[in-house]
Amino acid sequence: MAAVVLALDSFKSSIDAADAVEALREGWVSVDPGRELTLLPMADGGEGTLEAFAAAVPDAVRMPVTVTGPEGRRVAASWLLLPPAPGTPDGTAVVELASTSGIELLGSPPRLRPLDAGTRGFGEAIAAALAHGVSRLVLGIGSSASTDGGIGMLTALGARFTDAASGPITTGGRGLRSLAAADLSGLPPLPAGGVTVLTDVTNPLRGDRGAAAVFGPQKGAGQDEIALLDAGLGRLANLVDVDPDTPGAGAAGGTGFGLLAWGAGLVPGADAVAELIGLPEAVAAASVVVTGEGSFDGQSAAGKAPDLVRALARDAGVPVVLVAGRIAADADASGFAHAISLTALAGSGAAALAEPARWLFAAGAELARRFPA
Template identity: 40%
Template sequence: MRVLVAPDKFAGTLTAVEAARAIAEGWARQAPGDELDLVPMADGGPGFLDVLHHALGGELEAVVVPRAFGGEVPAAVLRVGTTAYVEAAQACGLHLADDRDPETAHTRGVGALLAAAVDGGATRVVVGLGGTGTNDGGAGLLSALGATSEPVGALDRGPAGLATVDSVDLAPARERLAGVELVAASDVDNQLLGLRGATNTYGPQKGVTAERLTWVEGTLERLVAATDRRTSLSPGAGAAGGLGFALLLLGATRQPGVELVAEAVGLPERAARADLVVTGEGAFDFSSRSGKVPYGVASVAQRALQPCVALAGQVLVGSREMRALGVESAYAVVDLVGEERAFADPAGALADLAERVARTWSPSR
């Protein structure tokens, strides 16, 4: 039996690569005769670069960039031929934001990563969006690439700076990227402003308090007024606290992160050769439909006419919702080993779950 193992990261415990290896280890204990094809997956968020480097090889260039919340942070550019990949969360990820102030957090580091990619000769740059702790509409990115504002410096201090912005000149940033194909890999399709915009949808998880949501939204409205309102209405403009908006202003095209990674790693072809597809993530719930890895992998499995099952830390949907996501069955680590061991030994616990699932799904036992 051929089994395709294509999980996302288990946030806070396992990378996608580690999760795939744990599933394979447990599965092989129960069904050693099965052929396992490991394809760690990602959307545009944390782990994006790790997964692509694992699948595509290429060269990782270390870069130190401004950290969204002050100071500097190490990051990387992945070069594969003339294409460069960067991960926004490495510069402004929510996981870096223990001391965060969302009203001053900026995206200059993401702009620095883009600049490093272009300066190294890339003619195509793919920016993974997701898992960020910023809400500045990508203003910091624009500034790092040369855009200027009145008053000077208004783009560099998060929403607090945008509260005073009167005008923005994008010409220097666009000139910096002339001749470069820019791709925004995003797992969300929100517009920048409004009830489903960046601030109202994702601001609270980044630390924007309920009483400050309207004020922060107003600062993004000032940025839009100084740049381009039509672009702010585009699907994906609200991705990563508005980084999608900034990239679209610079001429980027948008592609769902899961779709982009699936194409890069040859997931459709590998699913067609499999008899079963196994995916997974930390928490499998109905939000998994919003551009998340399990739904993307299950969709590929459906097109290949192969069954798909999910292994997760927790399963928070019923069987009806599960099948609406294209998943035959979903299994939870915490149901098998309990919450304490699930966090204390995530790889071992996931391997034990995979061993148990193989009893049901593999005829090679």
């Protein structure tokens, strides 16, 4: 009997992808201990990207690093070293913005800093990976805490952003309002294998669909602050030879734009992660595939991991199941052989959020009974 593939994304602010698939596995084997289960936790570039790679890639090594967090304090983080591909001398580094400059680092509930949080820590982790000598960078840029256009990251890598008096601007989006000059000549060359940026959004840098307008409120920005940030991003765009309307330039508070300025390439995060962990091949050989995320809603069909897994399973003719913390009324759940809401299992959203592993275990047990070997 072919394996069951468990390919869930993280349940944001509840349980990461690796722990989610493990809880589901434990529930399944409690009913059917002999079933072969393949665990391939998913990610789209945001929180949990490192864990997804670490769980799916044999011999991946966590490399500890201490960086400047989004509050300006030093925080312990890590990047992931993947073993070299055949014919290449050095490995690939996976660096995650979420664990170095992400909103999760601001506490729970988060101490939001819409004008002052920055991306310097992300750049410091990238610099550490380059210093190690990797031949390729894979950068996940979801879950950011800031709207600084990536200037913190670029500064950590050697760029200079100055005001009219040729002094360094302040950190965060607040510094953009005094930006007068940008010097990118100090940036290091890209590694031989290039820089691949994983993102799940296609927003431009500025405007009604831009970084400040769409994502600023999630980071604590009010209308006046949104206007200030958008204008600052405009100043940055006028100084850097990159099209601010490039899809994904507005990702992670404009960090996508900053990475484009360095020469990196932006790709849909879920697709790239799937290829790197061998998901298409695993799905094609499976008997059943299970996917999911914390909130499956109307946006889940726009490049999110569950929609990608559903498409892969459909193309392979393999039944696919959805397990989500909640399934919204506007969600398109067509194409799934079965769907389980942890909120329905637990009796409330609060109960599901409080004990996600418990209810994922229950979901796994239910699926083992529904899809016997």
